[in-house]
Amino acid sequence: MSVLDTVASLIFYPPIWQLLILGFGGALVVAMVAVWFERKAAARVQRRIGPYWASPRLGGLMHLMADMLRYAFQQVVIPRTVDFWPFIAAPIFGMALSILPFAVTPLTSNPNFWPLPPALMEYSLLVALAITTLPPIFIIVSGWAANNPFTIIGGVREAFIILSYELIAILSLFAPAVAVGSLNIVDIVQAQGLVKWFIVLNPLAFLAAILAVAMSTSAFPFEIPESEPEVVAGPFTEYSGILYALNMGGAYMRRFVFGLLISLMFLGGWYPIVPGEGFILGYALPSLVVVVKAVVVVLAISFLRAIYGRYRLDQALDMAWRLVLPLTLAGILLALVEAYLGIF
Amino acid sequence: MLQAPSRDYSSVLGLALEKAKNALSSKGIVFSVEEGKGFYDIIVEREYLVAGATALKEAGFDHVVSLTVTDYPKEKKFRLVYHLTSYLDYEIAGAIIGLGVEVPRSDRPSVPSLTQVWRSAEFQEREVYEFFGIEFEGHPDLRPLLLTPPVAELRPLRKDFVVREENIYEGVPKSG
């Protein structure tokens, strides 16, 4: 076995391929496109041009590249008053855990291209959702470690928001699993088939999921923990350079992960493509379909910034417990009814 | 919605002056009236300031528009006038009546604070305190408002503080 083969097999080893190359790299591109779309779409509503001059032909897409490079090479200022190790570690762990769900998310029904061995895929939904709950803890840690009134207030707000909206996000994503009777993402997608998508069968859970994702990943009009007019940048106030980029990127990654899960759970995953044999038919095309659906979800969430303002913290929590949680429970009830009727 | 009425300001002002005069004389306060363009100043002695203020507040002058202090170094006095008007009494709304007192010019002049009478005077008294060094006895929170203490120390609005301007032609030869 030559060196090249070793390298190739290492790169195409499914967990690494999916987690690092597709997951991180792909998510980075998606984050870039999402930010670009967010700025362009908002600019369109606001009668501006948006990013443009960095590359007029690409509509200013390179602007975002320049932004990323700037963050990468900016000086990282670490104030004397912070708790050094938690301050450094929190964004890194947060980012790492944000992309970890890619490692358990199948993007095709062909078992050769699953990131995990088929036996482990039985509980993929459970594992993926479990991992998505971890990064917010590090946001709270970073807020606490930065040791500044604004970061602490921001961290506490993050805790409040996460407590209410993570629960809703997870419950609403479980609704399809309840209806199908499986925690295997592949099973759920296969059960949906070409037409029985859960966006139609269970719109309540879908709506709750979108709302909860927007809130819990601090999408722009709902970035209560980072609300600029009162708490500067919330938990990230003291961060600069690459650490700040990790923090902010982590939120986009999380949103993209949730987008993937929503597209698999509610939007029929890789359908209308039925995965076949080989790399192209078995992996490239179906995963492309899933990613495109996920991107649409992320962009839809991004577009909200042009329309809505920011809720007050207590109003957001009020909405969570009084409106969205009952909506989610109704969605689960609907899923139970569907399971009882035996639609699948 | 308020429609613009044809309102004669000078008659309103006259009415307000009558009202203020009655309020003060009913309390037995001695005063003198000075006329300005568009307002009247009622000057009282220092000991009548608080009583006069209370009387005027009862008469309907509910807020301070401007706390105007002028420095007269030649006459060795400050002229401190609370310019008042009314929001709630429509008859005299908008008419400016000043309640003033003459303060001898010394290093640390002081007058009784009227913040307890008119809350709207609070920040303006702080402003006068820093710009003129006039202390207001009984003010709840007498701190400089706009200036930093070293600058407030110079009492910038007193007439003996002279603005020194940079000479932009300094060092430039006059010809050639």
Place this chain on the structure above:
Amino acid sequence: MVEDVRIYGGWKDELGLKVVPSKKIGKDLYEVFIGPQHPGSGHMRITVRLDGDIIVEADPDIGYVHRTMEKLGEIRGWIKPIPLFERMAIHDACNITMPYVLAVEKLMGVEPPLRAKYLRSLLCEINRIGAHLYGFAIFGVFLGHSTMYMWAMGDREVFIELAEALTGARLTHSYPLPGGARRDIPADFPDMARRAVNYMRKRLKEYEKIFLNNPVIRSRLEGVGVISKGLAAELGIVGPNARASGIGYDVRIVEPYDAYPELDFEVPVFREGDALARTMVRVEEIKQSLRIIEQAVEWLEKNPREPIVDKYLYGKYPPLHKKIMESEGRAKLLPISAAMKVPKGRAIGRAETGRGETIYYVESDGGVNPYRVRIVTASARNAIAFKYVLPGHKIMDLPAIYGSLDYFPPESDR
């Protein structure tokens, strides 16, 4: 020199300034400094003490952009303070210098011709719309509504260009003079103004859709920062903020100046006193200002052009200046105005600026400089509201209240 050592809540001082005893922070209170280097504070600082999420105490600390307007006003002659005072609120330039000009006119005993009065009122209303739109823009940012920010800032451009067509300057127009105005309207101005008015009316409907009737924005504003009628009078709140609390007070009505007695307009008054009412007052005021602009433009178009300075002053114009006035409608400043003397006396001039009543007390000792200029701007009088309105609200209400008060630090600090 004084060592300016800051003790908690007061200032240490050796030369006579009072030291305020340090205020103890309660055991469970959390102190947050909103400003001066803070994206949501403007050029000021609000020291906020929090009990959990509730503001217990707020101490506005203003003065970060103080420029000694009152002292500079005493050494610059009578004309030069006009461009100086504009710097307090450059997007409200005509309004903010109007009271000074009115006070000097009272002292000099000159009266501008009716045409000049209309011109000045026209620019004042254009400025008022600009100031309100600026306030909306900042308010939008404070509430996380970036679309409102961009729309209002963009639509403000229409009125800035209108002002530019009238005066030649986008922001600091230096337009009113004691006894007149600087320029007559250009020939294409009436069309331009009418188009701007129609455009703004259309846009206001869109503002209502996206901002004022937006459920999120409404839930942020309704019942927040309520100032009752009594409290507003006690604190001496002015302008749209007072009118939102049910106080029907507008200088244009209580002491009409310029062309306002001739114009047909209404002053909107709301009773609720909350942040939403303060916002709605501004929307209604923009509508009224549009009406005034229409009327003023119509009058100016219909009536023949005449010299736009006071008769007495015009008599002193040299032939060249008279020629320029007749051909271009432009009032050139007389050379003697640099050393102009104003009769002895005291005068108060006031006008309704975009943010409320602004008062100038001008005293002359008959010399070439004003003896004393006391300036109390609208924002300076509204600053006290922070101290008494904020406590009891949540920290996230701070931007909503700040923005709805439309507080503008450079105007307040003078």
